[in-house]
Amino acid sequence: MKRRDFFKKGSKAAVVAGILPLATSSCATQKNIATSTNKDKWHHLGKGEIGLSNRIKEATYEVVVVGGGAAGICAAVASARNGAKTVLIQDRPMVGGNASSEMRVHLNGVNNIKGKAERESGLIEEILLQNRFNNEQESFPVFDHIMYDFVVREPNLTLMVNTQAIEAIMDGSKIKAAKCWQATTETLYTITGKVFIDCSGDGLLAATAGAEYRTGREGKDEFNESFAPEKADGWQMGSTLLMSSVDMGRPMKYSPPSFAFKYTHEGAHKRRRFANFQDGIWWIEVGSDDDIIADAEVNRQKLMGYLHGVWDYIKNSGNFPEAENQALDWVGSLPARRESRRFIGDYILSEKDMTEHKHFDDAVAFGGWSLDEHNPGGIENVSEPPSYFHYHFKSIYQFPFGSLYSKNISNLMFAGRNVSQTHIALSSSRIMATCALQGQAVGTAATICIQKKCSPREVREKHINALQEQLLRDDAFIPNRPANDENDLAKQVSAIFADSTSTGDVKNLTNGMSRDIDGQINHWKSKNAKAELQLEWDKPTTISKVEIKCDTNLKRNIMMRKDSRNDDLYGNGVPKEMLKSLSVEGRINGKWVILGTINQNKTRLIKFNFEAKKVTAIKINLKETYGAEKIKLFEVRCYT
Template sequence: MKRREFFSKGTKVALAAGSIPFITASCASTNDVVYNKKEDKWHHLGTGESGIVNRKKTTEFDVAVIGGGAAGICAAVSAARNGAKVVLVQDRPVLGGNASSEIHVHLNGVNNIKGKAERETGLIEEILLLNRFENEQESWSVWDHVLYEFVVREPNLTLMMNTQAMEAVMEGNKIKSALCWQGTTETMYTINADVFIDCSGDGLLAATSGAEYRTGREGKKEFDETFAPDEPDGWQMGATLIMESKDMGRPMKYSPPSFAIKYTHEGAHKKRHFKGFQDGIWWIEVGSDNDIIADFEQNRHKLMGYMHGVWDYIKNSGNFPEAETLALDWVGSFPGRRESRRFIGDYIVSERDMTEHKHFEDAVAYGGWSLDEHNPGGIENLSEPPSYFHYHFKEVYQFPFRSLYSKNVSNLMFAGRNVSQTHIALSSSRIMATCALQGQAVGTAASICNKRNVSPREVGQKHINELQEQLLRDDAFIPKRPANDPLDLARKSSLIFGSTTSSGAAKNLLNGMSRDIDGEINHWQSDGLSANVQLEWETPIDLSKVELKCDTNIKRNIMMRKDSRNDELYGNGVPKEMLKTLSLQGRVNGKWVDLGNISENKTRLIKFSFESIKVTAIKIDMTKTYGAENVKLFEVRCYA
């Protein structure tokens, strides 16, 4: 299919590409299922009854999130925690997307900035910390269940697994419903919602809504991009299959399957190295210059052949004697994608926005992975490097809200690799932790849409400060944007002090910056334990919530790695700096009263909630960390 023809086909091509043959091209208007229920001859032996199976259901939600990868999980949880009734629709049997047990990709983020991790906080930090507590053995399948728990424990959130969002039902320029097929129950769901968020990567629902999108690479001229090709073309970065091996302690033979594709490494670029091949080779990849979604099954089969061909080369070429005792222990069957549709918002983020660190008044997320454009031909273009690391960032860049909602579908947002950006910008922002930050932003925005009965565009135009302040309160970080919440009573305190201080100052806990960054200290750190921080008010205040942000050493990455790396940049356990045991007291009529205590804290953002009470002071007593001698805080907030 020619590139121009692909775009002109529109939603019909999109629907065919995701082929599950249970709805017709006209189902958006008729909601008819091809499977004719009148011909279902079900005879129930237990009851002796015969009847027609009714497997059509209609559900109502405030927010529908499509796609259960890092972006979708954070979008759904953030919307639910901020008061919306949410459904998360996931087409796979597990959550996590590329980071799931099906694919085994590291959940990277801005850790590519050399020597300056500046790890993402907010919901993705909470997820990674939860994994360190519940999955000490670093099992990929247990990681799936950690993600599952993170989602299903939310009271405002309904999770639908093994469910494909097939088509959007439109009402003018607004999505009214999503038609979803749940294969395991043979049920067609009509999901009605006020706001839809497509975090599925390929964006089938968004495409069938008529949302504008593009595929391929922009030419240099359109956005003045240094690293773009001279002329636009249809190439998209490919998908990868990972394999992992196990040392059996004795010589292990390997015979490739019939579908293996012979690999010789002849003429391969010098950067196509085999370092760490025991844990997989990311450049076993196949891209496309046409309809990469329609090509998926063909490419999956080829990738399985290339994967076994490369392992055959490692085992049997004689060039890797260290592989003699290795055997394949796990092989991927579902490729991890990097690129397909990119939907058009009110702004398209481009290369120069990132490299020139453009400041956006509507910034809601950030990134910092290098401009890492994979060879579009993948393993079928061996003479080229597997990836062109065009540009390495020295500090993080901002991502604007205007690129996270649709230009022409009024109640549609997106997060992940399908957001409004160029191909070159995608080469950096596609990294999963960056996608997770976008997800938290749009989920929070959706709750504002629901609360104020406004569109995503109106949130960006009229309520962007509210969105940014809520994200900052929920432990997200926005570069160059300190928090200034007018509802935070801690900022109105007349005095704040710590029992001891080894670095920083207690007043830093009120400056709106919840991390040390750009050479500035924004923390208070005790001199030993136990320690406390106290806030005083000249007149009594009504208080029902106290929130603080502790240290989890965001200079060190804690994502799960196949090599279980544990050094200055990566940690494979609970951060020792993290606050473990603390309690809260309030001064009422001159006497201290207990307001709450936590003995096994597992989050960076720590919350106390209690019945409203009038106090003239609060005292946070901190007695234990997970190993550090001192305790460090970055923020204290108080709310009525």
């Protein structure tokens, strides 16, 4: 690939390799870190002591998750909620990864299938709903804290921020522990675990464990991929640096800093547009045809120069009079990365698996973002389009569990852009909400590994049904895989009925499909703003849990956007269809008894937990939505 050098450095600008490694790109090991403190001459005047406190510590967990982006958050929370003592290790001061305030990338998923969304449910849905309830101002720094709260509120989960997993300690083909460096406390941790999940994107822990991986683009023939290059090469999609501006209501001057590159739009591809430039320009990116991790600091400094060069062009070229009152109010300093290591699992997902909608018996997630391969040269190759939108999906595809664990490290799993797939497949599945579904899948699988004392491979071979059923119960969705949980007592009812029905059938609430999809109706909808639903058993049945999946309009996106878009495809508030208040009653010895009441529901998956009761019927009183005139449900389950 030829790159045209049309940028000119400012008089004082220079691009040099960073001297100090960033936590996100460091390849340090314990050999590079001082682990002995016996030479420290700290004189603590308050204690009258000389010497440094212990900065070498150990901790033990069942599941160790590395990387606190959307995938890692969902992996850790799924693991903790399903019973494993879990730690989440994150190298930044906040969680969220590319969606955090440091990078501010939209948390996209399956945004547009046939003109509608097919939104991801499960844990990522829960996070985005919490953001809509608690962040009406749509602040990215506040979103950081929404995601932080989502992690730290879990009683079985420990979060370690500013901490990088730098090296795996091995026991044969298993990871025994992770050496971790916490920069803010100057502490070296040894974190022991039974199952390790690398959701860090770059996968330093997995790489030091000896997990097999590859980088670059496969040649067309290896997987019969029509959109791959003729021959394999080293190119990886670039990292992007974003910015935002604000209208100050008066003319604002701009002078570029010394490190800016002079930008001209001469010879640029017609798809390199400046629309909505005030919210950032995603094609200000730089890739690599070699070691994109080692190149991280060089590329970061390039991107800072390119960003200011483009903004200088917008402000001072005279081609954008609408920018006269605009001023930068936020500029990123940490590029959002799209691609680096891809680890090898028992299955490598490829282009045709997606475009031909291959059915996988071990499917655990789904995707549907277009095959969106960014120009690997990025802004250094402006004559080419910024992205090749090779293929737009008309329906979602399955993602297999066999691509989410290591082929050669027996207790290692992955979720996110580092999973087992080709470069072309990555161009679709790299989207954060898709990565989050993978995260929920491997976090849930980790708990099965703990419970069954088995490896991820054995989960695939022996316990895949248990994994799929738990994911479906926890409101994940697997295409063409209806739930059939043998422990669900709602499937044993003698009758289920409602006081009114406008669309759907009340029997759909136990058919195992928790959304309307592919033209099939799987819901029940009332005629009125209030409704009652009743389940009957022939004999007294012991019940302690009732779980309901309500409507949050999965055909409309709710991720936070910089432009606060609000239309048929994107919503910037709480879905009006969502159920707000409801109660559950049980018929005990012929009398109705209140078992639980919720007045401010904030989740699609609504759970009632109560002391076990022998009932002959359950009545669900549906009282109010957040604005819809009728009430729609997709599933009801009951458990002991």
